[in-house]
Amino acid sequence: MTDISYRELSLNGLWKNNPAIVQLLGLCPLLAVTGSVVNAIGLGLATTFVLVTSNTCVSLIRNVVSDAVRLPAFVMIIASAVTCIELLMQAFAYELYQILGIFLPLITTNCVILGRAESFACKNRFLPSIYDGLIMGLGFALVLVLLGGLRELAGTGALFADMDLLFGPAAASWQITVFEDYQSFLLAILPPGAFIFTGLIIAVKNLIDARMQAHRDANREKPVKGAKRVRVTGTIS
Amino acid sequence: MALMRITSPHAHGPQKTSWVMQQVLLATVPGLIVLTHFFGFGTLINVLWASILALAFEALALKLRKRPIGFYLGDYSALVTAVLLGIALPPYSPWWLITVGMASSILLAKHLYGGLGYNPFNPAMVGYVVLLISFPVQMTSWAPPRGAGELPGLMEALQACFTPGNYDGVTMATPLDVLKQNNSLLVEDLWQANPQFGRWAGVGWEWANIAFLAGGLWLLYQRIFTWHAPVAMLATLTLMAALFYDGGSSASGGSPLFHLLSGATMFGAFFIVTDPVSSAVSVRGRLIYGALIGILIYLIRVFGNYPDAVAFAVLIMNLAAPFIDQYTQPRTYGHVKSGGGD
Numbered sequence: 001m002t003d004i005s006y007r008e009l010s011l012n013g014l015w016k017n018n019p020a021i022v023q024l025l026g027l028c029p030l031l032a033v034t035g036s037v038v039n040a041i042g043l044g045l046a047t048t049f050v051l052v053t054s055n056t057c058v059s060l061i062r063n064v065v066s067d068a069v070r071l072p073a074f075v076m077i078i079a080s081a082v083t084c085i086e087l088l089m090q091a092f093a094y095e096l097y098q099i100l101g102i103f104l105p106l107i108t109t110n111c112v113i114l115g116r117a118e119s120f121a122c123k124n125r126f127l128p129s130i131y132d133g134l135i136m137g138l139g140f141a142l143v144l145v146l147l148g149g150l151r152e153l154a155g156t157g158a159l160f161a162d163m164d165l166l167f168g169p170a171a172a173s174w175q176i177t178v179f180e181d182y183q184s185f186l187l188a189i190l191p192p193g194a195f196i197f198t199g200l201i202i203a204v205k206n207l208i209d210a211r212m213q214a215h216r217d218a219n220r221e222k223p224v225k226g227a228k229r230v231r232v233t234g235t236i237s
Numbered sequence: 238m239a240l241m242r243i244t245s246p247h248a249h250g251p252q253k254t255s256w257v258m259q260q261v262l263l264a265t266v267p268g269l270i271v272l273t274h275f276f277g278f279g280t281l282i283n284v285l286w287a288s289i290l291a292l293a294f295e296a297l298a299l300k301l302r303k304r305p306i307g308f309y310l311g312d313y314s315a316l317v318t319a320v321l322l323g324i325a326l327p328p329y330s331p332w333w334l335i336t337v338g339m340a341s342s343i344l345l346a347k348h349l350y351g352g353l354g355y356n357p358f359n360p361a362m363v364g365y366v367v368l369l370i371s372f373p374v375q376m377t378s379w380a381p382p383r384g385a386g387e388l389p390g391l392m393e394a395l396q397a398c399f400t401p402g403n404y405d406g407v408t409m410a411t412p413l414d415v416l417k418q419n420n421s422l423l424v425e426d427l428w429q430a431n432p433q434f435g436r437w438a439g440v441g442w443e444w445a446n447i448a449f450l451a452g453g454l455w456l457l458y459q460r461i462f463t464w465h466a467p468v469a470m471l472a473t474l475t476l477m478a479a480l481f482y483d484g485g486s487s488a489s490g491g492s493p494l495f496h497l498l499s500g501a502t503m504f505g506a507f508f509i510v511t512d513p514v515s516s517a518v519s520v521r522g523r524l525i526y527g528a529l530i531g532i533l534i535y536l537i538r539v540f541g542n543y544p545d546a547v548a549f550a551v552l553i554m555n556l557a558a559p560f561i562d563q564y565t566q567p568r569t570y571g572h573v574k575s576g577g578g579d
Contacts, residue, residue, distance in 0.1 A: 183333070185372075186371040186373075187371040196345070
C-alpha cells in the first residue's frame with residue numbers, strides 16, 4: 001500500500017472514524033475516568049503513547065511474526081508499552097497514577113489499540129503506522145478531554161481543577177471557576193453522567209454529519225429536467 | 238397507552254388520554270390538601286412551579302422534534318408528571334432544584350426516548366432520582382409537620398422557593414429516617430421522644446397516605462387502572478414488614494401499619510406503580526411487577542441508605558417490566574401453550 005494519504009488518515013482518526021464516538025471502542029476508560037479534565041488528559045496521553053508505541057513495533061515486526069501467533073505477539077507488545085507508561089506515571093505523576101488506578105493497566109485491553117494493530121499497523125509501513133497511532137490516540141484523547149471538561153463543568157461549575165497533578169505545582173492556579181456559588185451536580189461526575197454526556201456528544205456529531213451531508217446534496221449538480229439517461233444493460237467490467 | 242395484544246371483542250372504552258390524565262390530576266387533590274395542611278404551602282408551590290416548567294419543557298421538546306405542540310400539550314401528561322414530581326419533592330425546595338428535576342423528567346426521561354408512550358422509565362421518578370443522587374442535602378431535608386414545628390406562611394414559602402439564599406428553613410428528619418437511624422431506643426420510646434411521630438406513623442404522613450389511598454381508590458372506581466399492581470405491592474410490603482417486625486426492639490424495621498402509612502407508600506402504589514407506560518401490562522405481569530416493587534421498597538427502606546425507596550424500587554422494576562411481560566403473555570384461546578417466552 002503506497003497510496004495512503006496523511007490527510008485521509010487524519011480525517012479518519014479525528015472525525016470520520018473516531019475511535020471513541022464512531023467506533024465506540026475503549027468505552028470502559030472513557031466512561032470511568034472522565035470525571036475531570038486532568039484525569040482525561042492523563043489517560044488520553046497514556047493511551048496515545050501506548051498506541052504509537054504498539055503501532056510502531058507491530059509495523060516493524062509484521063513481516064517477521066507468523067500469522068498464527070500474531071495476536072499473542074501484539075498483546076505482549078501492548079502490555080510492555082502499558083507497563084512502561086505505568087512506571088513513568090508512577091515516577092512523574094504519582095497522585096494522578098493513584099487516581100487513574102486500575103484504568104492504567106487496563107489500557108492493555110483497550111480495543112482501540114489492538115484494533116489499530118490488527119487493522120492498520122500489521123498491513124502498513126513504518127511511518128504511516130506511527131502517524132495512524134498518533135492521530136487515533138489524539139482522536140481518542142480529544143473526546144476524553146471534551147467529555148472530562150463537560151462533566152467537570154456540569155458537575156462542579158469549574159474547569160481545570162487539580163492540574164498540578166499532571167503539570168507540576170505551577171499548574172495549581174489554572175482552575176477557572178465558571179459559575180460562582182454553584183451547587184455541585186453530582187450526577188454529572190457519577191457514571192450515569194458519563195453515559196448521558198457521551199450520548200449527547202455522539203448525537204451532536206451525527207447532527208453535524210447530517211447537516212454537512214445535506215449541504216453537499218444541495219450543492220450537487222441536479223440533473224436537467226427531461227434529460228435522457230443512457231440505459232446500460234449487461235455487466236460492466 | 239398500554240398495547241396489550243388481546244382477542245376480540247375489541248370493545249372500545251370512552252377513555253381518552255386527556256380524560257385519564259385529568260382523572261389522575263383530580264385524584265391527587267385530597268393528598269395535596271392534606272400535605273398543604275400539615276407541611277404548609279411548600280408542596281403547592283412545588284407543584285405550580287413544576288407545572289409551568291413542564292409545559293415549557295414539553296413545548297420546547299415538541300418544537301425541537303417538530304411535533305404538533307397544541308395536540309400533545311392537551312393530553313395533560315406533562316402536567317401529571319409535574320404534579321407527581323412536585324408532590325414527591327420536599328416542600329420549600331429551591332426553584333433550581335425543581336427546574337433540574339423537571340428538565341430530567343421531560344427532556345431526558347420522556348422525549349429522548351420518543352415521548353409519551355415510549356418512555357421505559359417513569360419520568361417523574363427519573364427526575365426524582367436524578368435530584369436525589371445529585372443533591373442529597375436538599376432532597377433529604379423535609380419540613381417539620383404542623384405541631385412539631387412552626388409552619389412558614391405563604392410569603393415565606395415563596396421566598397424559600399425563589400430566593401433560597403435569603404431563607405432559613407427549619408427541617409426535621411422524617412419518621413422513616415428517624416426509625417432507620419435509631420439503634421438504642423425501643424420503638425415505643427422512640428415514639429415518645431420524637432414529636433414527628435403520630436398515631437400510627439408520622440404526623441401528617443399518615444393522613445397524606447390515607448388521602449392518596451382515597452384518591453387511588455377513586456381512580457380504581459373510575460377504571461383508570463386495574464387493582465393488580467397496587468394491591469400486590471401493598472401486600473408484599475405488608476408481608477415483608479410483618480416478617481421483619483420483632484415487636485418493637487431498637488433493631489426493628491417498623492410495623493406493617495407504619496410502612497403502609499409512611500413516606501410515599503400509597504402515593505407510589507396508586508400514582509407511580511400504576512403508570513400504564515412503564516409498568517408491566519399483562520394481568521399476571523402486573524401482579525409480579527407490583528409484588529417485587531413492594532419487596533424492594535422494604536429492603537431499600539430498611540437496609541439501604543436513602544430515606545425512602547419508592548423511586549428506586551419503581552425504576553429497577555421498570556427495567557424488568559418488558560422481561561416480565563415476555564414471560565407472562567396471556568395465551569390466546571385455542572392456541573397451544575408455547576414453551577416459555579419466545
